[in-house]
Amino acid sequence: TQLLEQSPQFLSIQEGENLTVYCNSSSVFSSLQWYRQEPGEGPVLLVTVVTGGEVKKLKRLTFQFGDARKDSSLHITAAQPGDTGLYLCAGEYSGTYKYIFGTGTRLKVLA
């Protein structure tokens, strides 16, 4: 069974702080995606990473794909209350053509 573990599970920080969320697996991904989900809504795609070592930036969010394509991180700079939500990573394992989701990180940014 392929597992995707995210850490931390919960994170509560003050506005302006920085944070990093991790996504780890023992298997190699063909691609990995990060989503944000708000209560009562579907996950919204933030980014897709494909190449080992790849770094992508989306405003204050920086996404990194591990060199071995088994892990990824999401770094948020100067967090804002609008960043509050459930952050999910989803990996596609070679040849499976389906996305397995991580356990999620629930982020709360306090004003």
Place this chain on the structure above:
Amino acid sequence: NAGVMQNPRHLVRRRGQEARLRCSPMKGHSHVYWYRQLPEEGLKFMVYLQKENIIDESGMPKERFSAEFPKEGPSILRIQQVVRGDSAAYFCASSPQYTEAFFGQGTRLTVV
């Protein structure tokens, strides 16, 4: 370009009834995925379909659950003889090929 459309958004069924959840993928997308999410949990893969074909149903319960994606019309997730444990949010996602998936807003099923 409209996003992935799911309906209904909320569905209440009595135990033993049937639930039909519909998903219209984004225009040009021929791949559909269904996921289930329980409160405070992540998304669990159920089934992956292409037009008229089930590609991977390894996450579907063996009984009472079925899915289809006909040549014309939306994808349907069907749950027969619902039980309380089927209460969850069901999400559909679509993709144009073997690339990133875009999600709908989900159907929240409540079994009473």
